[in-house]
Amino acid sequence: MSAYQKSQMRNRLLSLIPEQEFQIVAAALAPIELGKGFVIVKPDEPIDYVYFPFTGIGSVVTVSPEGHKAEAGMFGREGFSPTPAGVGGTISIHEVLMQVEGDGLRIKREDLSHCLSACPVFSNLLARYIQAFGSQISFTALSNAVHSIDERLARWLLMCHDRVDGNEIALTHEFISLMLAVRRPSVTTALHVLEGLKLIRAERGRITIRDRQALEAFAGDAYGKPEEEYSRLIGNP
Structure with missing residues (x-):
């Protein structure tokens, strides 16, 4: 048993x-x-x-x-x-x-x-x-080939947000840099862009999603298709 x-x-x-x-x-x-x-x-x-x-x-x-x-x-x-x-x-x-x-x-x-x-x-x-x-x-x-670092970061944060409870995600600049295969200064610049648009708040070791809907709009077609495929094959997560 x-x-x-x-x-x-x-x-x-x-x-x-x-x-x-x-x-x-x-x-x-x-x-x-x-x-x-x-x-x-x-x-x-x-x-x-x-x-x-x-x-x-x-x-x-x-x-x-x-x-x-x-x-x-x-x-x-x-x-x-x-x-x-x-x-x-x-x-x-x-x-x-x-x-x-x-x-x-x-x-x-x-x-x-x-x-x-x-x-x-x-x-x-x-x-x-x-x-x-x-x-x-x-x-x-595809995203690595055709989207800007800002859009790729938005997509990645949305994917992280899908997999946690609440709006806070424990992430460091170093880890984001590794995951997106870009230099850390590029991550810092992209975070500033998303912060300036009031989509997120970035603090040391933590990122807070402030406006999920607007973040999805910013990511555009970088986000959504694989999520639709998951729902089609398995159901809403």
Whole structure:
């Protein structure tokens, strides 16, 4: 008998599993604190555990052979990571780490493989999330190519806001610089632009969303399409 109940599941995917399958999956889950900077998996290394956050924000980071880094996508309570394990993969080519601390549940990769075989609805749910996450990655690549740093920052902050409670997000300039693959002075300038428009308030280690609707308008077509795809495939997060 699982120690968990579906009503306790603050992870969107786990909350959608049918009760019979939930009991199978939940029996293999264990609680985990996800501190800021916690490394879920290193690039090109075996996946030991798969994580289902309740709170916090994780980043999937692409790392070049020379060590250059850029964020490819982010996830939180709406998803899971590393996604290759959801289709039987055993290695992650990305680095996955927490950019905003939180907590959640994790499962051993081997146990997840058993659950995927035994739980067809759960397996299909993870596959649909992987498709939705792939759309996010593709639009990140598009945004990096065609949008200004101000618009990219607006998009990124909206995505972070989607994954936290309230309007405050614990983020440093250094981390934003890494995630957007730009120099820190560019981040500072972009934050000043958004502050000047009264869209956000930036303080040391913290950003507050002041006007969500106006921030979406500023981001324009940089934001929204992957979120629509998630809703289409899985439902409103």
